[in-house]
Amino acid sequence: MLLVEVGGCVVEVEVRRSSRVQGSRVVVRPGRPPELVVRPRAGEDEIRAALEEHLPWLGRQLARTPVPRLGLDRLHLTEAQGRREARARVSLIAQSEAVALDVSYKRIALRDQRSRWGSCSTSGTLSFNWRLVLAPHDVLDYVVVHEVCHLVEHNHGRRFWRLVERRRPGYREQKSWLDAYGWEILAYRPPGEAAA
Numbered sequence: 001m002l003l004v005e006v007g008g009c010v011v012e013v014e015v016r017r018s019s020r021v022q023g024s025r026v027v028v029r030p031g032r033p034p035e036l037v038v039r040p041r042a043g044e045d046e047i048r049a050a051l052e053e054h055l056p057w058l059g060r061q062l063a064r065t066p067v068p069r070l071g072l073d074r075l076h077l078t079e080a081q082g083r084r085e086a087r088a089r090v091s092l093i094a095q096s097e098a099v100a101l102d103v104s105y106k107r108i109a110l111r112d113q114r115s116r117w118g119s120c121s122t123s124g125t126l127s128f129n130w131r132l133v134l135a136p137h138d139v140l141d142y143v144v145v146h147e148v149c150h151l152v153e154h155n156h157g158r159r160f161w162r163l164v165e166r167r168r169p170g171y172r173e174q175k176s177w178l179d180a181y182g183w184e185i186l187a188y189r190p191p192g193e194a195a196a
């Protein structure tokens, strides 16, 4: 781990050695410390020089990379609590939406997923990420409506999006909320059940 100053902030940079790089490169991913990848035999001086070389680029990347803004690290919601709450809220919305669209589903499953918000199986199971409970209610609402709409249109074609828009005219706002903040929710790690 190296400490560097970028744009007035001290940033921790992780150093990783890889035989797949010739010189060096920097990898920036939301929610993780930036990574400097160097060749396996790079010495201390070479690593410092490489970091120096990448600093301007790193500064520009970090200025654009989202930092956690939701304050979820202060939350003490356990997974069991989250699932209960999510099930209650998801079920209410799914029921009324299914009635409105005149469709039915078999059951609702809450899942612990690292990359998806919801899915709709051909057997009629609607699955949702329990972490949606950490999102604003209208975002959770949009995801549920999206999946119920899949009971009518099993794809992401134009007819599907038209249906979503008919049911939730402002859905693009919720969709972009997920793009901007979703990673924070996916990164949430609940405290152990013992702490509940």
Ligand SMILES: [Zn+2]
Residues within 6 Å of the ligand: 146, 150, 155, 156
């Ligand atoms: Zn979909």
